[in-house]
Amino acid sequence: MSNTTRLVKKGEVYMDKLQWAKWFVEHGYAVFPVSQESKSSIIKGWQRYSTTSLTEEEKTQYLDMIANGYNYAVPGGQHNLVVLDFEDRELVKEWIGETTLNEICAKMFCVNTPHGGMHIYVISDDIPDKKFNPVFTKDNKRIADLQSFNSYVVGVGSCINHEKCKSSKCTLERPKHNYMLYPI
Ligand SMILES: [Zn+2]
Numbered sequence: 001m002s003n004t005t006r007l008v009k010k011g012e013v014y015m016d017k018l019q020w021a022k023w024f025v026e027h028g029y030a031v032f033p034v035s036q037e038s039k040s041s042i043i044k045g046w047q048r049y050s051t052t053s054l055t056e057e058e059k060t061q062y063l064d065m066i067a068n069g070y071n072y073a074v075p076g077g078q079h080n081l082v083v084l085d086f087e088d089r090e091l092v093k094e095w096i097g098e099t100t101l102n103e104i105c106a107k108m109f110c111v112n113t114p115h116g117g118m119h120i121y122v123i124s125d126d127i128p129d130k131k132f133n134p135v136f137t138k139d140n141k142r143i144a145d146l147q148s149f150n151s152y153v154v155g156v157g158s159c160i161n162h163e164k165c166k167s168s169k170c171t172l173e174r175p176k177h178n179y180m181l182y183p184i
Pocket residue numbers: 114115160161162165166167169170171
């Protein structure tokens with residue numbers, strides 16, 4: 001993946017969930033609502049948004065739902081966007097080093113995720129035509145997935161309620177309140 005472009009310029013990062021969803025829509029990206037406090041899709045046929053823009057009606061309907069509490073998803077594939085979905089930020093640091101990680105996040109849009117992982121949004125002139133789960137492993141451990149066509153990540157600004165969370169990574173030590181996906 002050569003010739004990458006940063007999705008979001010630094011400085012554009014102080015936004016809430018609805019503002020973020022609008023940001024994507026205004027920049028031509030299709031986003032769609034996912035269930036409140038989790039990441040399950042509630043829109044049938046959402047896979048079409050990897051290749052099809054939102055209609056004006058969908059824009060209004062979806063942004064209304066997000067304004068009313070739904071989380072939202074960003075599908076890969078559209079506008080040459082893929083998202084590297086890392087399970088564990090600390091493992092990435094160990095693997096490539098903190099300096100390299102900082103360099104990557106200066107060049108690409110990076111988002112912290114609620115269970116200690118991270119998303120790296122990559123726009124490249126050359127992206128794979130499907131997702132890879134996993135795309136990287138180390139010592140037989142899954143390090144990252146790559147979300148491309150027909151897959152999505154929960155969008156920046158979305159909230160997860162750990163009291164209703166079914167993730168095996170949701171440890172008891174973790175505070176049981178809403179936890180957001182926020183930019184690094
Ligand atoms: Zn959790």
